[in-house]
Each structure stands twice: as structure tokens, then as C-alpha cells.
Amino acid sequence: DSGVTQTPKHLITATGQRVTLRCSPRSGDLSVYWYQQSLDQGLQFLIQYYNGEERAKGNILERFSAQQFPDLHSELNLSSLELGDSALYFCASSKTGTEETQYFGPGTRLLVL
Amino acid sequence: GENVEQHPSTLSVQEGDSAVIKCTYSDSASNYFPWYKQELGKRPQLIIDIRSNVGEKKDQRIAVTLNKTAKHFSLHITETQPEDSAVYFCAAHPGSSNTGKLIFGQGTTLQVKP
Numbered sequence: 001d002s003g004v005t006q007t008p009k010h011l012i013t014a015t016g017q018r019v020t021l022r023c024s025p026r027s028g029d030l031s032v033y034w035y036q037q038s039l040d041q042g043l044q045f046l047i048q049y050y051n052g053e054e055r056a057k058g059n060i061l062e063r064f065s066a067q068q069f070p071d072l073h074s075e076l077n078l079s080s081l082e083l084g085d086s087a088l089y090f091c092a093s094s095k096t097g098t099e100e101t102q103y104f105g106p107g108t109r110l111l112v113l
Numbered sequence: 114g115e116n117v118e119q120h121p122s123t124l125s126v127q128e129g130d131s132a133v134i135k136c137t138y139s140d141s142a143s144n145y146f147p148w149y150k151q152e153l154g155k156r157p158q159l160i161i162d163i164r165s166n167v168g169e170k171k172d173q174r175i176a177v178t179l180n181k182t183a184k185h186f187s188l189h190i191t192e193t194q195p196e197d198s199a200v201y202f203c204a205a206h207p208g209s210s211n212t213g214k215l216i217f218g219q220g221t222t223l224q225v226k227p
Contacts, residue, residue, distance in 0.1 A: 002156065031213055042119075042202060043157065043217040056212035090156065097213045099145035099164075099206040104156040 003027065004093050004105035012111045018079040021108045025072055025093030031055065032074040033102060034066055037088040049074055050097035081112045115140050117205050119218025127226050132193050134201055134221045137185040142208035146186050147215070148177060149202045157202060161188070165208070193225045 003026035013019055025032050034046040045058035049068035060066075063081075068074040078085060088109050092102040116139040126132050138146075147162035163170045163177045163186065170177050174193075179186040190197055200222050204215040 002158070033213065033215075035217075042219040043204075043215075045214055045216065048212055048214055056214040058214065094213050098211065099208075099213065101147070101159050101162065102213065102215065104149075104158070106156050 002103040002105065004091060004103050006089075006091050006105035006108050008108060009106065010109050010111075012113065013081060014113055015081055015083060017081050017112075018077065019081065019110065021076040021078070021089055021091075021110075023074045023076070023091030023093075023105055025074070025091075026103055029093035029095050029103070030072065031094045031097030032068055032072070033092040033094070034060075034074070034076050035090045035092065035104075037090060037107075038084075039087075041087075043090065046076070048097065055097055078110070083112050086110055086112045115205070115207050115216045117203060117216045117218040119203050119221060121221060122219065123222045123224070125224045125226065126193055128193060128195060130193055132188075132190045132197070132223055132225075134188045134203070134223075135185060136187070136203035136205075136218050137183075138205040138216070139184070140205065140207050140216075141181075141184060143184075143205040144208035145206035146177070146179060147204050147206075148188050149204065149217075150199045151202065151220075152199045160201075190223075193223075195225050195227050198223055198225045 046060040048056040144165040149157035203218040
């Protein structure tokens with residue numbers, strides 16, 4: 001157990017819908033990262049937050065948005081869902097938000113039908 | 114742009130043999146290179162990492178080497194065991210950024226046959 005929690009574990013929804021994925025970082029970690037892992041694909045970096053502020057952006061679609069709250073938990077919002085958005089979404093956390101170990105959560109498996 | 118190439122995509126070895134996975138990165142300013150292991154249905158977990166001021170690092174049966182000139186780094190697993198079977202991801206941190214952003218390779222599926 002890495003100490004990073006994610007909810008829900010599984011999510012099944014329809015095209016065009018909107019969903020929210022939630023992540024709580026390890027105690028003491030200030031930075032949260034979101035990654036997308038599609039079938040047979042590697043880990044694609046989406047976005048990073050540090051202490052409530054956006055720190056880095058990757059290949060995140062405009063239909064996706066995220067935020068980190070004062071209690072440091074983070075939410076990833078996915079809207080106007082398409083079939084191709086079906087994937088495993090991981091959240092990770094780290095202490096300082098720079099080059100250091102990232103601890104991954106168990107992931108949320110999203111299936112868009 | 115930033116890119117990490119990983120080879121091979123699949124690797125099958127006999128128990129007890131060694132396994133080597135290689136990665137090449139594009140950003141010469143990259144300064145941190147972690148390796149993650151992901152077992153089936155599980156989360157990625159860090160197994161070893163190396164920084165750009167070090168050429169080699171070892172932890173029991175696992176070692177990582179870094180060649181900054183050639184911009185490549187490799188994972189070496191000796192005396193492989195069936196529990197080493199998993200997907201292994203290399204990653205590189207773009208050194209020019211004040212972030213924790215990691216660029217991951219596409220992964221190597223390692224199968225260790227008993």
C-alpha cells in the first residue's frame with residue numbers, strides 16, 4: 001500500500017457523459033500527478049499540482065481538467081467522454097514536486113460505452 | 114520534444130538468467146531516471162532510480178547504468194525469478210523544468226519461465 005488512495009476503483013459510463021476521479025496523496029506529500037494508461041500503452045503524464053497550484057501540464061485534452069484542494073486532495077474531471085477515453089487513470093504523489101520518487105495510487109479503471 | 118524509447122517491448126528469459134532492458138532519452142538536460150515495475154492489475158512501484166551525476170547504481174539483483182553521452186540507460190536484473198515477471202517502465206525527468214513531470218517509456222513485459 002503506497003498511502004495514495006483513489007476513488008472510485010471502477011467507473012462505467014456512456015459517451016458524452018462527465019465523470020470525476022478523486023485522489024488523496026500520501027500524508028506529507030504536497031504534489032499530485034495524474035497519468036493515463038490505455039490498453040497496451042505506457043503511462044502518459046497528464047498534469048501535476050503542487051500545494052494547490054498547477055505545476056506542469058502534459059498531453060491533457062481540453063475536455064479534461066483537474067484541481068488540487070486546500071486539503072491537498074485532487075480531482076480529475078473528464079467531460080464529453082469518448083470511447084477512446086477508456087483507460088486506467090493513476091494518481092501519484094510526491095513530497096516536493098521535483099525529481100523524486102512518485103508513489104502511485106491503485107488507479108481508477110474507466111470504461112466508456 | 115521530450116521522448117523516451119524503451120526496448121525490447123517483450124522479453125522472455127529462463128529462471129536464473131539475466132534480463133536487460135534499455136531506454137534512450139531525447140532531452141540532454143534530463144537528470145533523473147527512475148524505473149517502475151507494474152505487476153498485472155497493480156500500481157506501478159519504483160524499484161530503482163539513478164541521477165545524472167552517477168554512472169551506475171545497484172540494489173541486490175537489480176542495477177541501473179547511465180550513459181549521458183549516448184543518452185541511454187539500462188536496467189539489469191540478475192538471477193531472475195518468476196516473481197520478477199511484470200511490466201517494467203523506464204522514465205526520464207526533463208532537467209530544465211522545475212517540476213516532477215516524468216516521461217515514461219512504452220514498457221517492457223518481462224516473463225521469467227520457471
